[in-house]
Amino acid sequence: MARKKIIAGNWKMNKTPSEAKALVELLAPLVQNDDVDVVYCVPAIDIVPVVESVKGSNVAVGAENMYVEESGAYTGEIAPAMLVDAGVKYVIIGHSERREYFKEDDAFLNKKVLKAFEHGLTPILCCGETLEQRESGVTLDWIRLQIKSDMQGVTAEQAASMVIAYEPIWAIGTGKTATADQAEEVCKAIRECIAEIYDTDTAEKIRIQYGGSMNAGNCKELLAKPDIDGGLIGGASLKADFGEIVNYNK
């Protein structure tokens, strides 16, 4: 069975609650495409108004982060149960900005992945190499290490239901997109890695996105590749272009 494409916006630290509602309204008529799962991953404070604003539409809401404990003395953190109760379905885990600025390592991210599943949230697990790593030829080794470390203890059934986002760090927010062939090479290697850890059935089911300066102009070529099942979109998710990406096949 063909995998359904999944196009997710990562709003990062943008949009106040009232701006968030306005963006959802702007995008509402533009993001209708039954062939695609559409997700808005939004800042924590925007979750409640955005869930309200997308009610009755084809859009699901994701969080950009969550903590690994159930509740308690973790000032400033958001528990998975809070996300679920608010209507969140997806959670981004291991975005390179969190790995870099907040020093989240693979052991911690593995805990987050397991915790997300415990609560019925679908992880969008990010991985990606630096420019130095690409230039020194270790991209595939690095990505495999990230996937294997972050997915320790994840069952085949859980793996089949999750999303992995391949996001080369040098392409995020830089306007430098990986070529469709570069992106396909890594997404294919990720699928092979999943087949190795689990089996080919799981590898055929898991959805693998490309992220890194995807926009209305380059999305068609990227999304035409056999192992690229969608996109994680930063900058272009904050404007009407996002609708063009969602409708890449029209």
Ligand code: PEP
């Ligand atoms: C991202 O942050 O996940 C991302 C892909 O950003 P951009 O599209 O802006 O490169």
